[in-house]
Amino acid sequence: MIRDSIRGRAWKFGSNVSTDSIAPGRLISLRSNPKEYAKHVLEDTRPEFAGSVQKDDFIVADRNFGCGSSREIAPLIIKEAGVGAVLSKTFGRIFYRNAINNGMLLIECDTDRIEEGDELLVDVSDRVIRKANDPDFSMKFQLSEKEVKIISEGGLLNYIEKYNSLDI
Amino acid sequence: MGQTLVEKILSEKMGRLVHAGETIVVDVDFAALHDGSGPLLVRLMKERGYQEDPVFDPDRILFANEFGPVPTREVANEHALTRNYACSHRCHWEEGGTGHVHAHVYEEYLKCGSVCIVGDSHTTVHGAFGCFATGCGSTDMVAVTRYGKTWIKVPETFRINVTGKLPRGVYAKDIMLRLAGMIKSDQAIYKSLEFRGDTIESLSMAGRLTITSMGVDVGAKTAIMETDEHTKEFLAGFNREEDYREIKGDENAQYERMIGIDATALEPLVSCPHYVENVDLARNCGNQKVNMVFIGSCTNGRTEDLHVAAEILKGKKVAKGLRLLVIPNSVSVYKECMRDGTLLTLAEAGAIIEAPNCGPCMGVHQGIPGDNEVVVATQNRNFKGRMGNPTASIYLSSPATAAATALRGVITDPREVM
Numbered sequence: 001m002i003r004d005s006i007r008g009r010a011w012k013f014g015s016n017v018s019t020d021s022i023a024p025g026r027l028i029s030l031r032s033n034p035k036e037y038a039k040h041v042l043e044d045t046r047p048e049f050a051g052s053v054q055k056d057d058f059i060v061a062d063r064n065f066g067c068g069s070s071r072e073i074a075p076l077i078i079k080e081a082g083v084g085a086v087l088s089k090t091f092g093r094i095f096y097r098n099a100i101n102n103g104m105l106l107i108e109c110d111t112d113r114i115e116e117g118d119e120l121l122v123d124v125s126d127r128v129i130r131k132a133n134d135p136d137f138s139m140k141f142q143l144s145e146k147e148v149k150i151i152s153e154g155g156l157l158n159y160i161e162k163y164n165s166l167d168i
Numbered sequence: 169m170g171q172t173l174v175e176k177i178l179s180e181k182m183g184r185l186v187h188a189g190e191t192i193v194v195d196v197d198f199a200a201l202h203d204g205s206g207p208l209l210v211r212l213m214k215e216r217g218y219q220e221d222p223v224f225d226p227d228r229i230l231f232a233n234e235f236g237p238v239p240t241r242e243v244a245n246e247h248a249l250t251r252n253y254a255c256s257h258r259c260h261w262e263e264g265g266t267g268h269v270h271a272h273v274y275e276e277y278l279k280c281g282s283v284c285i286v287g288d289s290h291t292t293v294h295g296a297f298g299c300f301a302t303g304c305g306s307t308d309m310v311a312v313t314r315y316g317k318t319w320i321k322v323p324e325t326f327r328i329n330v331t332g333k334l335p336r337g338v339y340a341k342d343i344m345l346r347l348a349g350m351i352k353s354d355q356a357i358y359k360s361l362e363f364r365g366d367t368i369e370s371l372s373m374a375g376r377l378t379i380t381s382m383g384v385d386v387g388a389k390t391a392i393m394e395t396d397e398h399t400k401e402f403l404a405g406f407n408r409e410e411d412y413r414e415i416k417g418d419e420n421a422q423y424e425r426m427i428g429i430d431a432t433a434l435e436p437l438v439s440c441p442h443y444v445e446n447v448d449l450a451r452n453c454g455n456q457k458v459n460m461v462f463i464g465s466c467t468n469g470r471t472e473d474l475h476v477a478a479e480i481l482k483g484k485k486v487a488k489g490l491r492l493l494v495i496p497n498s499v500s501v502y503k504e505c506m507r508d509g510t511l512l513t514l515a516e517a518g519a520i521i522e523a524p525n526c527g528p529c530m531g532v533h534q535g536i537p538g539d540n541e542v543v544v545a546t547q548n549r550n551f552k553g554r555m556g557n558p559t560a561s562i563y564l565s566s567p568a569t570a571a572a573t574a575l576r577g578v579i580t581d582p583r584e585v586m
Contacts, residue, residue, distance in 0.1 A: 016445075025530040028242070045552075069289045070305050071204055072208055094289055097305065101305065
């Protein structure tokens with residue numbers, strides 16, 4: 001279930017975007033309803049994001065995206081909002097696990113090289129990012145073997161069902 | 169070559185030597201979930217048709233609710249969902265209002281040197297008992313609950329040596345805020361923090377738990393300490409001497425970084441909005457007017473913390489127009505502070521005392537700040553919106569700084585009122 005390529009627009013975010021910013025605790029009543037909750041994704045950081053994000057757009061953060069709590073609703077509503085992948089220099093580790101456990105692609109790369117509004121072409125097969133608006137641009141990235149294995153099955157629980165093992 | 173504390177615990181569990189960098193599938197000794205992670209776990213179990221399957225060991229799984237008495241109908245229904253699951257599988261179960269999940273775990277179940285996985289980020293707290301303890305989300309917890317196992321990449325270790333006597337007015341929280349200022353919120357991502365040194369040895373379990381709870385807030389996978397007489401005494405207080413064992417570190421392990429903190433040079437600190445790493449001296453923030461003070465959370469809500477606050481507030485009143493919330497960690501803290509008069513002292517000073525819980529730390533209940541208000545809290549996070557209002561500003565501090573601030577109505581270095 002890893003797609004070969006994804007094309008979308010870059011939405012830039014700063015450092016330390018926490019799970020509290022992604023999925024505010026005050027909206028706890030929406031937790032059982034990711035579709036509704038997704039209408040508020042990241043609203044404290046960029047209020048216009050949830051209403052304008054298009055399918056396959058990218059969240060492009062500085063460092064430590066998804067730091068903070070273990071709430072799995074955070075990556076779930078990013079996925080629900082249609083985001084193609086999240087790019088950041090580093091990720092909060094629980095967010096990282098929660099995201100790949102739900103089949104959501106995260107890419108660690110030098111996000112300083114990407115600008116707000118860039119039209120990105122993420123070639124997942126060749127592990128390279130290009131820009132539709134800048135033909136000279138290309139940036140390689142790596143994916144961990146675990147991330148690829150889990151996302152390829154569509155998440156951790158699918159993986160366990162298929163291989164009957166946690167050895168990833 | 170010696171081993172880091174984490175390598176030691178995990179090698180013992182695996183029955184072979186393990187090293188930082190390798191991935192293992194490890195048996196979990198104790199697992200817990202709260203009302204953040206529990207309801208999604210139950211929904212996942214149902215979705216996949218696992219809900220009738222047995223759990224790996226009901227005696228080693230706890231479901232504890234932290235929002236309570238429940239703030240909304242939706243939360244009440246979520247509690248019902250997990251209550252039914254926990255009770256029908258004969259797991260341990262705790263209602264909201266009896267303490268946060270971690271207090272239940274370390275007061276009632278946790279054995280020194282074990283592997284503990286909880287569906288909550290502040291699981292790093294249990295490292296104060298020489299445990300490998302880390303948090304995860306509900307999907308990982310489905311695997312833990314069904315199989316009693318999880319996969320872990322053995323982390324590299326930052327060794328944090330804290331040495332010297334803490335000056336008057338300076339506490340464990342100030343050590344951790346100092347570290348956050350040094351390594352920021354992300355340098356320790358995926359790492360283990362091994363806290364050593366005579367200052368750590370001198371701390372009671374209350375102080376040690378304050379430090380390990382915030383391991384995750386500098387990004388770490390786990391935060392761990394040696395065990396000793398303080399650990400033994402704490403467990404004996406709950407008639408659990410048998411859960412003690414000595415966990416000692418090596419001197420010649422391979423550490424990725426060595427970080428020294430001179431405790432004698434520390435002063436009372438605050439983390440300024442909106443990141444834990446924005447650390448400043450409390451005395452530099454003295455003009456900041458404050459609307460609400462919260463003393464509690466899994467970082468600071470233990471008996472010793474409430475004692476410190478009561479000593480500062482005894483015979484005095486909180487500043488007019490400021491509200492002070494005090495929330496004990498657990499029922500045992502609540503009862504102890506009731507018996508020794510601490511809660512009476514705090515109530516006479518004007519504190520609002522609430523049922524043992526997480527309180528407003530994550531912005532669900534028990535004291536949400538108003539628009540543009542300023543809060544001083546002893547919790548672990550001050551992200552924008554953390555306490556339920558994105559227009560509020562949150563400063564983090566020790567209970568002493570929080571109590572001094574409650575008295576004066578502006579951020580106050582506790583040494584000014586002690």
